[in-house]
Amino acid sequence: MAQTRLGLSRRALMGAGATLAVVGGAAFSLGGGTTRHTSFDDRTFNRGNSAEPDTLDPQKIQTSWENNIVGDMFLGLMTEDAAAKPVLGAAESYSQSGDGLVYRFKIRDHKWSDGVPVTAQDFVFSFQRILDPKTAAQYASLLYPIKNAQAVNGGKMPVTALGVRAIDDRTFEMAFEYQVPYLPELLKHYTCMPVPKHVVEKHGDQWLQPQNIATNGAYVLKEWVPNDHITVVKNPQFYDAKSVHIETVNYYPAQDYAAALKRFRAGEFDITEGVPSSEFGWLRDNLPGTLRVTPYVSISYVQFNLTKPPFNDMRVRQAVSMAIDREIMASRVMCAGERAAYTMVPPHISGYPGKPRLDFAGAAMPQRIAKAKALLAEAGYGPANPLTFDYNFQATSDARLIAVALQSMWKGIGANVSLHPADSQVHYNQLRRQHFQAAWAGWSADYNDAKDFLFLGQTSSNDMNIGRYSNPKFDALVAQSDVTRDPVQRGVILEQAEQIMLDDSPFAPVYYGVSRNIVSKQVRNWIGNDVNINRTRYIRLDRAVAEV
DSSP states (O other), X not given: OOOOSSOOOHHHHHSSSOXXXXXXXXXXXXXXXXXXXXXXXXXXXEEEOSSOOSOOOTTTOXXXXXXXXXXXXXXXXXXXXXXXXXXXXXXXXXXXXTTSOEEEEEEOSOBXXXXXXXXXXXXXXXXXXXXXXXXXXXXGGGGTTBTTHHHHHTTSSOGGGSSEEXXXXXXXXXXXXXXXXXXXXXXXXXXXXXXXXXXXXXXXXXXXXXXXXXXXXXXXXEEEETTTEEEEEEOTTSTTGGGOOOOEEEEEOOOOHHHHHHHHHTTSOSEEEOOOGGGHHHHHHHSTTOEEEEEEEEEEEEEEOTTSXXXXXXXXXXXXXXXXXXXHIIIIIIOSSOEEOSSSSOTTOTTOOOOOOOTTTTSOHHHHHHHHHHHHHHTTOBTTBOOEEEEEEXXXXXXXXXXXXXXXXXXXXXXXXXXXXXXXXXXHHHHHTTOOSEEEEEEEOSSSSTHHHHGGGOGGGGGGOTTOOOOHHHHHHHHHHHTOOOHHHHHHHHHHHHHHHHHHOXXXXXXXXXXXXXXXXXXXXXXXXXXXXXXXXXXXXXXXXXXX
């Protein structure tokens, strides 16, 4: 990660004395809680962006920090408005068949950043590419509702059998295996973003290089300096370029939340994601109005690896889950409004009653500890043979606090736990390769539907089913929900499926999340929302505004 240009200690930044310094042409004061930008460059947006991306290929990314960048560059058939609700994007209109299984999209008249028109053939190419098993896109299973998608992705049918086709240059058709009530939200997801057929075919794996890339969104890649920054610039070919005010966006990997806060105070970041829980009070007192905490459709949980001991034993998974005091984790470790979680599907999901719960949800902690110890004894663990396992987590400040708290709670049932931190990028790559026993993980909604969370446990989800959980009854219920037209009955079936998954304990849900952002008062049109997506095309900057 790029280091802050000031070698100042935390105490120097937080002390009471006021010191004026100049960084990159912007003057600010330290210590008195005041940060004042004097630069009048209101066309450059600097963003602290969680972690270093693995890739910027929309068909291969998997994380929110990659999505922040890719979603500024590429435009799917649907996209987000300023509040992250689905609106028309590369499509200007669409229609559907009477049975709800076939959709036709009219592609708006727009161009790639190199001036080549965007056509329906680009979308055919893109959907075939992500589902082609040769692409090895780990998120491909999200698109299995498309007709023949699972068979194509499994190598059982050719990519030409996929249910997508170009009627003409500006008419694109999609056929589905079953009705998809969440389709508008799914189509704004990055797996549905197009890639430029003419560029990918010409440059192959090098198509993402700044000198080769072409995008159809508001921005195009200018520079990527690994572990330092990524810069995108306004795309003059974007169909709505006249409404885009920010000319340049710099994304900085900012996994160290405390260091990111310093850079925000120094005027180097206009926004940054992730706030150390320990700094909430200080921010509210010294930089009022900059801390943005918003309910987030997400779940944070402990992921178990079911492919190897000790977590191939359900009794061990259940015991380790029971030992977690979720109320303490939410209210005293996190402190930002997170809520204790006893389900995998967060509350307030559209069309979902949300009745399933872990069976020990109402039990007091002493009862749960006693039950957990009994389960471990049944599994062969005890004082003479203590449960021992490794716990992997991201090396962020809050994830470290969580890890220490979990280690202490698990010690209460006689478990010896070794902690293994890693950069976020490395951490999730280890999980995808099953190089872990138990690990911290999180999931935020790809679309507002309970199935998106149950997706994590489906056998057909392949690489996205990190722990390799598989239960035929669970899979059958999710499949039944797909062909159930009545929304109430569909919700009941999904509830039954979730209860099976909760009972099997492939995950230990811990808390429902909130998004944590620090946003400069100079930023306009930043709207807190339940998926924590704010596209730069809607943002404006007013550098004349003082922070305090």
